[in-house]
Amino acid sequence: MRKAAWLILVTLLSSDGIGAQSWPESAPDYAKLHFIDKLMRQMTVEEKIGQLRLNCIGAQSPREQLLEEAGASTLGGIFYAVGRSELREFQDAALRSRLKIPLFFAYDVIHGHRTLFPIGLGLASTWDTDAIALSGRIAAKEASADGLDMVFSPMVDIARDPRWGRASEGWGEDTHLSARYTESMVNALQGATLDAAGNVMASAKHFALYGAAEGGRDYNSVDMSLPRMYQDYLPPYRAAVKAGVGAMMLTYVAINGIPATSNIWLIRDLLRQQWRFKGLVITDFNAVAELVSHGVARDGREAAMLAIKAGVSMSMSDTYFRDELPGLLQSGAVSQKDIDDAVREVLGAKYDLGLFADPYLRIGTAKDDPADINAEHRLHRAQVRDVARKSLVLLKNDRAVLPLDKTAVVAVVGPLAKSRVDILGNWSSIGSSAQAISVYDGIAHALDAPNRLLYARGADVTGDPLVLDYLNAPGANPADVEVDPRSPTRMLQEAMDVARQADVVVVVVGESRGMSYEGASRASLALPGYQTQLISALKSTGKPLVLVLMNGRPLSIGVEHQLADAVLETWYSGTEGGNAIADVLFGDYNPSGKLPISFPRSVGQVPTYYSHLNTSRPYQADAPRAVTSRYFDEAYGPLYPFGFGLSYTNFSVSDITLTRQSLKRGEALGASVVVKNIGQRAGGTVVQLYIHDISASISRPVKELKGFQKIMLQAGEEQVVHFNLSEEDLKFYNAQLEYAAEPGEFSVMIGLDSREVKQRRFELL
Ligand code: NOJ
Numbered sequence: 001m002r003k004a005a006w007l008i009l010v011t012l013l014s015s016d017g018i019g020a021q022s023w024p025e026s027a028p029d030y031a032k033l034h035f036i037d038k039l040m041r042q043m044t045v046e047e048k049i050g051q052l053r054l055n056c057i058g059a060q061s062p063r064e065q066l067l068e069e070a071g072a073s074t075l076g077g078i079f080y081a082v083g084r085s086e087l088r089e090f091q092d093a094a095l096r097s098r099l100k101i102p103l104f105f106a107y108d109v110i111h112g113h114r115t116l117f118p119i120g121l122g123l124a125s126t127w128d129t130d131a132i133a134l135s136g137r138i139a140a141k142e143a144s145a146d147g148l149d150m151v152f153s154p155m156v157d158i159a160r161d162p163r164w165g166r167a168s169e170g171w172g173e174d175t176h177l178s179a180r181y182t183e184s185m186v187n188a189l190q191g192a193t194l195d196a197a198g199n200v201m202a203s204a205k206h207f208a209l210y211g212a213a214e215g216g217r218d219y220n221s222v223d224m225s226l227p228r229m230y231q232d233y234l235p236p237y238r239a240a241v242k243a244g245v246g247a248m249m250l251t252y253v254a255i256n257g258i259p260a261t262s263n264i265w266l267i268r269d270l271l272r273q274q275w276r277f278k279g280l281v282i283t284d285f286n287a288v289a290e291l292v293s294h295g296v297a298r299d300g301r302e303a304a305m306l307a308i309k310a311g312v313s314m315s316m317s318d319t320y321f322r323d324e325l326p327g328l329l330q331s332g333a334v335s336q337k338d339i340d341d342a343v344r345e346v347l348g349a350k351y352d353l354g355l356f357a358d359p360y361l362r363i364g365t366a367k368d369d370p371a372d373i374n375a376e377h378r379l380h381r382a383q384v385r386d387v388a389r390k391s392l393v394l395l396k397n398d399r400a401v402l403p404l405d406k407t408a409v410v411a412v413v414g415p416l417a418k419s420r421v422d423i424l425g426n427w428s429s430i431g432s433s434a435q436a437i438s439v440y441d442g443i444a445h446a447l448d449a450p451n452r453l454l455y456a457r458g459a460d461v462t463g464d465p466l467v468l469d470y471l472n473a474p475g476a477n478p479a480d481v482e483v484d485p486r487s488p489t490r491m492l493q494e495a496m497d498v499a500r501q502a503d504v505v506v507v508v509v510g511e512s513r514g515m516s517y518e519g520a521s522r523a524s525l526a527l528p529g530y531q532t533q534l535i536s537a538l539k540s541t542g543k544p545l546v547l548v549l550m551n552g553r554p555l556s557i558g559v560e561h562q563l564a565d566a567v568l569e570t571w572y573s574g575t576e577g578g579n580a581i582a583d584v585l586f587g588d589y590n591p592s593g594k595l596p597i598s599f600p601r602s603v604g605q606v607p608t609y610y611s612h613l614n615t616s617r618p619y620q621a622d623a624p625r626a627v628t629s630r631y632f633d634e635a636y637g638p639l640y641p642f643g644f645g646l647s648y649t650n651f652s653v654s655d656i657t658l659t660r661q662s663l664k665r666g667e668a669l670g671a672s673v674v675v676k677n678i679g680q681r682a683g684g685t686v687v688q689l690y691i692h693d694i695s696a697s698i699s700r701p702v703k704e705l706k707g708f709q710k711i712m713l714q715a716g717e718e719q720v721v722h723f724n725l726s727e728e729d730l731k732f733y734n735a736q737l738e739y740a741a742e743p744g745e746f747s748v749m750i751g752l753d754s755r756e757v758k759q760r761r762f763e764l765l
Pocket of ligand 1 (some may be wrong): 108152205284518
């Protein structure tokens with residue numbers, strides 16, 4: 001679409017949508033503007049361009065070179081360096097420069113810094129914004145205590161294709177849930193004011209639509225209609241902006257043909273003009289250079305020009321801004337204003353971070369540096385254990401095989417049972433695997449009787465040379481898949497022998513953490529290696545079988561689900577993962593996690609998101625042979641639906657009571673249910689509210705989450721759970737991109753997952 005057409009669409013947006021009018025300009029900070037103007041008047045062109053560069057120590061920029069550039073004020077910030085003394089050296093160099101402009105320091109702190117929290121999908125499984133905020137506060141505290149000013153977090157890309165390894169990092173498939181989490185995380189990381197030592201600037205990513213890369217193949221392109229973009233994929237980024245996020249990192253991918261890094265519409269029109277974003281726009285690693293691979297720039301010179309003109313403020317891992325912008329400016333291809341606008345944003349971020357007032361705000365003084373950076377007291381074990389427990393999702397529990405008896409003989413089996421590396425997950429910042437608790441460790445602590453704990457490895461995560469070659473390639477990050485020299489048969493045999501001596505078998509299977517990571521897309525969603533054979537072999541012993549899954553994406557585990565008596569999804573649960581898992585396995589904690597992403601039965605079903613459209617011929621459960629929209633060679637629907645998760649107790653949900661049958665604009669409609677704990681023990685669950693617009697100008701999803709409440713009930717206790725709906729909850733972007741609720745009939749659905757719901761209808765007048 002041509003720019004002019006875009007602008008018309010932008011002005012068409014109604015006052016409540018993602019449109020410009022909804023986003024009033026905030027009052028300017030005149031002191032800040034004055035300070036920056038004054039500084040910029042003193043800066044040379046080289047110094048200005050230097051501010052637009054965010055580099056890390058590496059082959060392209062050796063440490064000595066970065067120190068030199070810091071000293072010459074030709075560098076804006078550094079990422080991937082950490083630790084107060086290390087960062088102090090760079091800051092000292094910057095403060096020796098002519099204008100003493102401080103550097104800022106950034107790092108990938110995605111789910112914790114020293115204390116590793118569950119990965120994004122795990123945090124998202126808590127359905128608990130306070131838990132997410134707690135993880136963010138602790139990450140900010142630990143990262144800032146190590147001298148960092150900015151974190152490349154939160155990752156808010158909606159992901160509906162589990163083949164994409166980076167689905168692990170985000171909040172899952174749902175727009176509403178992701179937007180709520182994003183807001184909590186940004187607020188938690190940034191605190192009340194960014195210029196406080198314990199707060200860090202958040203850099204939400206990857207703007208925009210990275211999770212919609214075709215086929216789940218990383219870096220692949222996105223082609224998407226505007227209504228879908230606005231309705232489903234953009235709200236989490238917008239939530240970040242609304243929460244005042246300081247920076248936004250761009251995605252690598254091309255959106256409808258135009259890479260984000262050179263996408264004027266995305267950065268200037270949508271982000272800056274419509275959403276009034278005032279912060280930093282940072283490219284992803286090397287993304288300016290990659291405009292050449294995208295085929296939109298002939299060379300680095302054109303790439304640098306396109307990026308700066310599109311509104312990029314900082315180039316990550318840069319050489320082209322440094323090498324090409326001076327010439328581009330001289331030739332007139334880039335204007336002084338293009339550069340000045342970007343410089344103003346970088347200096348503004350440093351000002352907001354309090355770095356002009358105190359460049360050592362987070363680095364502190366040498367005398368206060370921690371004697372041991374890995375000291376135990378620097379961790380937040382109690383808090384992470386609690387959040388990790390909340391992130392565990394019980395997917396099956398036949399014959400109440402869980403919780404386990406602490407006097408039982410337990411065989412712990414599986415390639416991931418003793419792993420302290422995998423349990424930390426990908427992007428584990430500087431968390432130390434030596435400080436992590438494996439599942440085996442956690443069970444050992446809980447049993448406190450070494451003679452009742454048996455172990456066998458049973459299988460490798462993978463023995464596939466192709467996969468190992470990728471995951472363990474020299475320099476691969478992380479390169480940590482271990483292979484047992486014994487044959488698969490020998491390992492299976494040993495596992496069966498061990499299982500026969502036990503009362504119950506806990507088998508810890510899944511993916512090594514490198515399998516759910518950047519660049520780690522999978523064509524299969526099966527458990528890799530001989531793990532399924534291991535589960536079958538263990539089943540054949542006749543012992544109760546508990547599957548503990550450790551993985552960064554939904555897996556197609558229909559067979560394993562049938563074989564196991566109980567299935568617990570643990571994702572990568574972090575530093576205290578093993579203890580948290582043991583808490584749930586032995587019933588010291590009653591699980592309450594719910595899936596933030598659907599589990600397909602097979603990879604061919606992807607995408608399996610719950611909020612799909614009805615189609616012309618929806619599947620008919622009561623006429624399964626009818627010619628409908630389904631795969632005839634696969635059972636219909638996901639293996640585990642979005643929002644699903646069991647408890648050790650049971651809950652009943654009453655029919656829905658509505659406060660009115662019809663809703664006028666400006667009014668509220670109350671929808672409530674009575675939820676009762678009908679089991680024997682206290683437990684928590686998440687009450688979820690969905691809506692469906694029965695007939696509208698465009699086909700609307702069969703269900704859309706609009707609210708959720710996490711509740712705790714004692715055995716026998718009941719609670720009225722009340723939701724308020726308003727016109728706002730019924731709005732959507734129509735084909736003309738107008739954001740409005742259309743009159744007519746709606747369904748409201750309430751349940752404890754997205755499949756089993758109570759339903760009532762009402763009308764919007
Ligand atoms: C590339 C990744 O896409 C991004 O998420 C990360 O923050 C940067 N590299 C920096 O490590």
